[in-house]
Amino acid sequence: MSVDYKTLKAKLRKFSFQYLKVSEEPVEMLEYLEEEYPEVIEAVRNPDLLAAALVYIYVKQEGLGGRGGITGKMIGEYFGVSAAAISQKVFDIEYIFEEIDDDIFALAHEVEDDEMTEEFIDKDRYEVTEEYWNFLESKKADDPQKSIVELKKMITKDPDFYDPYIILYEYYIDEGNTKQAFETMQKGYSRAMKRLAPQGIFPDRLPWGYMENRHIIRMLFNTATMLWATGMTLNALSILMQLLYSNHDDNIGARYAIVALLEGYETYEDFEKQFDVGSGLDAVMLDDWFWANALKHKEFIGWWLESAEEM
Numbered sequence: 001m002s003v004d005y006k007t008l009k010a011k012l013r014k015f016s017f018q019y020l021k022v023s024e025e026p027v028e029m030l031e032y033l034e035e036e037y038p039e040v041i042e043a044v045r046n047p048d049l050l051a052a053a054l055v056y057i058y059v060k061q062e063g064l065g066g067r068g069g070i071t072g073k074m075i076g077e078y079f080g081v082s083a084a085a086i087s088q089k090v091f092d093i094e095y096i097f098e099e100i101d102d103d104i105f106a107l108a109h110e111v112e113d114d115e116m117t118e119e120f121i122d123k124d125r126y127e128v129t130e131e132y133w134n135f136l137e138s139k140k141a142d143d144p145q146k147s148i149v150e151l152k153k154m155i156t157k158d159p160d161f162y163d164p165y166i167i168l169y170e171y172y173i174d175e176g177n178t179k180q181a182f183e184t185m186q187k188g189y190s191r192a193m194k195r196l197a198p199q200g201i202f203p204d205r206l207p208w209g210y211m212e213n214r215h216i217i218r219m220l221f222n223t224a225t226m227l228w229a230t231g232m233t234l235n236a237l238s239i240l241m242q243l244l245y246s247n248h249d250d251n252i253g254a255r256y257a258i259v260a261l262l263e264g265y266e267t268y269e270d271f272e273k274q275f276d277v278g279s280g281l282d283a284v285m286l287d288d289w290f291w292a293n294a295l296k297h298k299e300f301i302g303w304w305l306e307s308a309e310e311m
Contacts, residue, residue, distance in 0.1 A: 005034070008047050015055055015078060019070055025062075026054045029097065037096060052079040053089035057097055060287065072284030087282040094283075119205035120196055122212040128158040129215075136167075144171050160195060162188045162219035169222070182226070189223040192216050202242050208251035217243065221252050225268040228261055237261055241300070248307055255304060256290055262297045 012026045020026070030051075033040055044050050052075050059070045072083040132154060140146045151168040154161070165188030172181035196203060196216065206213055220239055228236035240261070243254040260271035275281040275289070294301055 004047065005030070008051055011048070011051050011079070012054065015051075020055075020058070020064070023058070026051075026058050029054045029058065033093075033096070040093060040096070046081065046085075048079040049081045049085055049089050052076060052081050052086045053093060055079075056086055056090055056284065057094055060283075061097070071288055073288070076284075083282075083284045087284040088277065088280075090283050091280045118201075118203050119207065120203040120213070120216075121207075121210050122195075122216060124212055125158060125161045125215075128154055128161045129163075131157075132161070132163055144175060147171055160191055161215055162192055163215045166218060166222050169226070182230075185223055185226050188219050192219050203246060206243070206246035208247055208249065217247070217252050221254065221257075224254075224257065228257075229267040229269070233261060237300075244301075244304060248304065250304075255294070255301060256286060258301055259290060259294050259297055262300060263293055 008030065009027050012030065013022075013024075016023050016026060055075050056072055058064075059075070064070050072086055076083045076086055135141060135147075135150055135154070140150055148168060148171055151164045151171070154164040155168070165184055169181045169185045172178070172184060196206070206217060208214060208217060220243055224236040224239040224243075227233075227239070237258065240254045240258045243252060244250055244258065247254075257268055257271075260268065265271040272281060275286045294305060298305070
């Protein structure tokens with residue numbers, strides 16, 4: 001099905017006129033897709049669904065959703081598509097616009113570097129990172145015993161690249177070896193914290209915008225969810241708060257975990273189940289749930305809610 005850009009742009013502009021203060025950003029997002037990712041456009045079967053997904057991504061980026069704001073349900077009703085369908089489409093294309101955000105963040109960092117507070121950026125670990133991703137795509141990853149051996153080798157090669165600890169933990173859990181699993185994550189977390197906070201002071205900024213930092217952020221987040229599952233909720237909450245304070249954009253989703261923990265879910269996995277649509281989490285439902293519950297916990301997350309309104 002060919003996309004009628006004239007009609008689609010008109011719909012985006014009409015929605016923008018009514019709800020987005022005549023912002024041209026959703027139309028520019030469509031034009032960016034057309035120019036840089038034509039294969040995405042060619043695969044479109046429902047142009048209205050694409051338009052709804054672009055609007056939702058923009059609303060999310062600008063902090064215009066949530067309680068009293070523009071909801072996924074409202075966007076779906078406007079474009080005649082379901083909120084679940086929007087969520088799936090967002091899941092399919094949001095990474096494209098995250099790449100743009102990362103580029104903008106890097107440029108802003110260059111401009112404002114002198115004004116930055118203490119910031120941590122890890123070194124490039126290209127060689128072991130490539131080895132790790134090649135392993136995940138190999139047949140060895142289907143064999144638990146071979147996988148454990150390979151992951152241990154990677155950890156020996158670079159003990160401060162933390163993604164292998166996380167996957168090794170999962171293999172041990174699948175085997176029922178909870179003691180070894182816990183010790184593996186503890187070791188990775190301990191090494192990460194010694195690098196991040198050698199004097200006991202967590203960095204003011206640990207930005208996701210730098211690819212080099214992502215394995216560290218994943219390590220901290222997964223340690224928090226592990227501690228949460230074992231009943232160490234205060235320890236888990238402390239780590240999640242550190243992640244959110246050091247990266248207000250919250251690409252890892254620490255804010256959702258914080259509110260879910262405070263709402264009494266026994267594990268992060270239990271919390272995620274309600275938003276699982278098979279191919280990932282329903283982003284629309286997740287965001288609506290967050291804004292419906294976050295205001296109950298202002299003493300922990302009120303500062304972030306205020307900063308989100310200013311973004």
